[in-house]
Amino acid sequence: MSRIEIDIHSKTYPSRAGARPHQAITGLRLTLQENEFVCLVGPSGCGKTTLLNLIAGLDQDYEGRIDFNLPAPPVLGYMFQEPRLLPWRTVRQNLALALPPARDPATIDELLDMTGLTPFQHVYPQRLSLGMSRRVALARAFSLEPHLLLMDEPFVSLDAQTADRMRALLVHVWQLRPHSVLFVTHDLREAITLADRIVFLTPPPSRVRKEIILSIPRDQRTPEQVEITLREITPKDIHSG
């Protein structure tokens, strides 16, 4: 395992249907340490999803370099904003399909157990609530034991309680199987709860504006502590963005 170096010189969306070309990213440099949990925060439309898609290899039309420092292509887990489960396959089949052939199938049982999905493993996704579908997506992303886990506002539009439980679950599973995480959010409280390091992006064309390293251990990040940290960084980092 090793550092992941991201250096995007420029990502531009070509003009389409009369709209001018849109420059989404310029000169964005970011390095992820091994097993580091990084939260990306920035105004909406600042190219966070674009960046994740570049890293995931879904979009190869950019200038720059993304280096995983690995001999083979990296294994990536990607938790999209929507669960993106195959509706015609059961929960278990959805997990099994994403599992690389070399992995032990018992991983699925482990993850089902950890995410509390064992009773629902033979259910089709359309019968699940959004929270449960997200748990399946989370289990799927973890099942690969990825080098890097990309997460695109994965807990948005959940009620506060469910979102809290999902965050706790994420941290729990991640600590059992550590790897680097790049977590996109617009919720600074969420970022403070989860991250080792918060990276702030500018409005488009986006670059890294500022980084904050959070040294408080995760188990001490109570809601009160999160509020204190939030106040420490808020005046200069939220309202100017």
Place this chain on the structure above:
Amino acid sequence: MRRLIPATSLLLLLLLWQTLAWWLHSPMLPGPYEVFLRLARATLSGELPFHLGITLRRLGLSFVLAMALGCALGIAMGRQPRLDRWLDPWLTVFLNIPALVTIILCYVWFGLTESAAILAVVVNKLPNVAVILREGTRQLDRQLLEMAQVYRFGPWKTLHHVVWPQLYPFVITAARTGLALIWKIILVVELLGRSNGMGYQLHLFFQLFDVAAILAYTLAFVIVIQVFEWTVLQPLDRYAQRWRR
């Protein structure tokens, strides 16, 4: 109740037919009993099964060909806008050529042969399948395709688990409308240029003004199609729907 209504409705149709036959009392409209008797006789003599078998074989062959080629063309056009722009006008042209014209031209150009007959049916049906599958391919969920790419499904797994389930309803629709269309065309094909099959027989009965035989053959037709619908298409449909809420 759900089975009772269609049954009663069919019974009413039979009754209407019988009444009309009594009232007209003409050889031009034989009653149901006479037709059933004729159906039984034609079946037992082996004449009906022979011609029905030949027609079914032609139907099966042209159906499989039209579906396979039409699906391939439709998917290709749905995936590649350039190809679509080039071929779309052709499709429109072929969709609008009357079936009878295709049949006549196939016979004129390729002779009164079995392959010309099959070709005529395929050419009639293929554009229809292609249009339906093109629509299905255009509607493929990009988000799921991206998911499959990130999770390295590879071409085979993607086709089997991501693409096919989305195209399936379109294939079923194409098969349904396709069968209905081919049924109708194939009779004309046989009538015009073959010396066996249901179309040929119907033509013969028409010249003899044998209405009872025409009705008996029609009945055999309707029964075969209905059995196919119940035993093949509907179970396939239910299977495809199983995951829906």
